[in-house]
Amino acid sequence: MIVTTAGLGRTYGRKRAVDDVSFTLRPGRLTGFLGPNGSGKSTTMRLMLGLDRGDGRTEWDGQQLRDLAIPARAVGAHLDAKAFHPKRTVRRHLMMHAAASGVGARRVAEVLDLVGLGSVADDSPGGFSLGMAQRVGLATAILAEPDVLMLDEPSNGLDPQSIQWLREFLRAYAHAGHTVFVSSHLLPEMQLMADHVVVIGRGTVLADQSVADFVDRSASSQVLVRVADTTAVLSAATRAGLSAVSEGPDGVVVTGASTEQVGLLVHETGQPVRELVARNASLEQAFIDLTRDAQEYTGGEVA
Ligand SMILES: Nc1ncnc2c1ncn2[C@@H]1O[C@H](COP(=O)(O)OP(=O)(O)OP(=O)(O)O)[C@@H](O)[C@H]1O
Structure with missing residues (x-):
């Protein structure tokens, strides 16, 4: 599925958090969404999904999300690490989402095993670590095997083995023909994982190109x-x-x-x-070169 955003914008009070953001996500590739803290990544993702009101539009194979028969089959998103009821068991949480998107119990069991939550499926996630909570979010997002997968900082709180597993999973998902859009601050990880990057700074798109071209154009190459x-x-x-x-x-x-x-x-x-x-410069160096002037929150000199 091709996802096109055109002129996305959002103002909070007097602050223009996202301004005229347009890009296209293509199937079969993993697009990384990069930007300094507060640059507008989460807001852009929420706007795309209609979870936030703002300017512009997002089309999913030319259609509005609300016009699709089963939106959960079109897009699975995991934006908030703790988007579940703390007292509802993981299995119950997934069963509720499954029912809403026409997915059977077998798929729930399959997804639980896939994300490594099989042994805690009947526990309540209230006391889960951030890494475990991320797995619940990912399980929810992939339940209906959506054409498009959108994840906001999915590697937060994951241990190195889990990060490697997530990378392999997302790459395989994209290369099987799905459209994958992932925000992350872990740039070395993104360099291993992404085919394409969209970089934003202060709410506007600074780059939208293949990882190879992005790294090549860096002044440090x-x-x-x-x-x-x-x-x-x-x-x-x-x-x-x-x-x-x-x-x-x-x-x-x-x-x-x-x-x-x-x-x-x-x-x-x-x-x-x-x-x-x-x-070659690393993706990290290319990112730092590009966003140096678009940094919203900067630390002092390290002595
Ligand atoms: N609900 C809100 N109310 C007011 N301002 C907001 C709100 N949500 C976001 N903002 C502001 O909008 C800007 C963009 O925030 P956003 O969370 O989209 O950035 P981000 O790129 O996801 O940041 P991070 O990398 O730190 O998660 C920031 O300046 C933020 O403070």
């Missing part, structure tokens, strides 16, 4: 090339408007260019390449 005549490569880089510095006796480091561009540059100088290595 560098390419190291080793050649016999570094001076010729440095001049060619300058002529091409690229920033380049020499490194060691035969190395040149070019900033902000792809390996292909640097390969062509060396080719122009008519000499063989001894080594060509991309020193």
Whole structure:
């Protein structure tokens, strides 16, 4: 299912929390939703689902969510870690959601096992840890095997094994043809998991592109090339408007260019390449570069 948001907006008091946010989520890929604290991720997700009133519209394969026959089959969302009754058992909680979306008891048992809650299915989740509560939320979201899965910070409170499990689960879910949209502050995790990213800062979209392109465009992406005549490569880089510095006796480091561009540059100088290595910035570094000016809440210098 293709999900299109157009012109989403929301004002709280005098603050424009989300402003003219438009993007498209495509099936078969996991889109990460990134942004500094308070940048509007949760608000955007709530607007998409009609849980918050605001401007703009979201279409699910061209339709409004309320016009779909069984909305739970279209989208499963987990936005709030403790969105369950603390005294109702996990199984009962899931059975109630199952009934509302035409899902049978077998699927409830299957999902309980899938998210690792089988042994506590008949416990009340009131005293659950954050990680356990996250599993209940995920179980609820995937119950009806929705076309679209939307999760707000699902790795919060999960231990490393659970994070790895969640990553594999979400990737498999996306690559089976579903549309997956996940917000997270765990950027190294997102780099392993996401195909595409939407980045927002101060309520507006700053980037909407593949993870590879996003990381590549970072000012911190560098390419190291080793050649016999570094001076010729440095001049060619300058002529091409690229920033380049020499490194060691035969190395040149070019900033902000792809390996292909640097390969062509060396080719122009008519000499063989001894080594060509991309020193890609991490998703984390690319994110920090991009959102430096869109940081709502910043800490002081660390001495
Ligand atoms: N119910 C509300 N009332 C007033 N202001 C709100 C409300 N909900 C969100 N905001 C404000 O809107 C802005 C966006 O908040 P939102 O929770 O969407 O950001 P976020 O990107 O999800 O943040 P985080 O990463 O910290 O979870 C913030 O400045 C926040 O303080």
